[in-house]
Amino acid sequence: MQFTFPTTLNLGLEHSEGFHQELLRGLTHKLNNLLAVIQGFSSLILMTDDLDPGVSENMQHIREASVGVTNLSERIRSAGGCAKITPQSLSLNEYLPVIEGAVTEPFQKEGVQLEADVQAGLPPILVDPTKFKDILTELLKNAAEAASKGGGRCALKICGPGAITPAEQRRVDILVSNTGSQIPPEKLQEIFRPFHGSKNSNHLGLGLTIAAMLSHQMNIQLGVASENNTTTFWLSCPMA
Template sequence: MISAELPVSNPLSFVYPTHLNLGEQTSEGFHQELLRGLTHKLNNMLAIIQGFSSLILMNKALDESGLENMQHIKEASLNISALSERIRAAGGCAKVSLQSLQVEDYFNVIQASFREPFLKNDVEFDLEIASHLPSIKVDPTKLKDLLLEILKNAAEAASKGGGRALMQVTGPGVASPATDNRVDILITNTGSQIAANKLEEIFKPFSGTKNSHHLGLGLTIAAMLAHQMDIRLGVNSQDHTTTFWVSVPVA
């Protein structure tokens, strides 16, 4: 069972995505603007493929083989559109709009989304939210995206080793110094461990060891979104337990 107590007296040592060289201009630099424009153009062309393939699929005279082939074309174009959006986020091109957010209300509204990856993988998941938390300064949609990337990773890792998972949301002074003025989110799963020589790699794009259905962009997206919202992101893995630390600035 995962302990509900945080290791304050003996803090964990986290690895951070510093090797991604995230500068102040990550979301507004030339390459990000180029990538944003290219993915926009690509999506426009894909929309044409999807539209015409849908029209062809409505043709009742289409034989079974033609129907199957056209369905594959449409599905491929939809998958490319999804990949395009993930590449945009991984490249630091996501549009972020920061605002003050009441933590407890926010988590109570969207916690069902956070539980979905664990239900899908048949993994036990607990969510602990401290009371009287201060408001935080984030983009609500992008914070959800960031946390879901980590939660999906935790659910799959726990499933492989018969583990379970826990998300803890704490106020300033519990997982980080009170003077930092941050709300901390710790996502822990048992049943798996990331090798020490792999910890430095997990935030890099396409560095995952999963099958071909996984693109290896999830944690890169999380790192980029964290950078854009001034969120600290770290990972620790030892004793068959992996913990991601997400430290969010107070509004």
């Protein structure tokens, strides 16, 4: 199986810790401050008892739009390598039951079967638990949506050192795969680039860019392969 990796994003240290990231972090912070003012005053106006229905509807649209921009701002910050990462030792065997709801939600929503194969006694990995969850749920959501469109199934496989990567590399490997779809080679090369997603215009095309950037910041190897009507994402996580 031939995997494609987000090397085209140039995720070197000079990019993740440099001037542009500092600028982006500052700009999104200022933007969020302005959006908080819009959200606050629009909420106050909506609390008016005798507010004209037309004005109320317009103010509701303004408030919803400002909340949407706030969420987009946070995603852009993560995609730009500005997310704060706090690595710690994490046992997947203990952590996965805690986030079971988030893991299974995409499959319940899409009506897709998920087959999970998690090796017992996995060694702990060194990741930021919240950011790791963001990566994993993004890959699972993508798999569920793709399988739903193609009438396929999904699988999650997690195994310790020696099963996929050599044992001396001390890595825990996670495979998220779905049948029923295949990504064309020309799109596979662009899949981690911002705004280059293969979905419709209702999606921003930032999910896999964020996953790639967060993986880079946590020394997680992220790759994708798509062949024989099956797409597989591979996360290789460092042991603690």
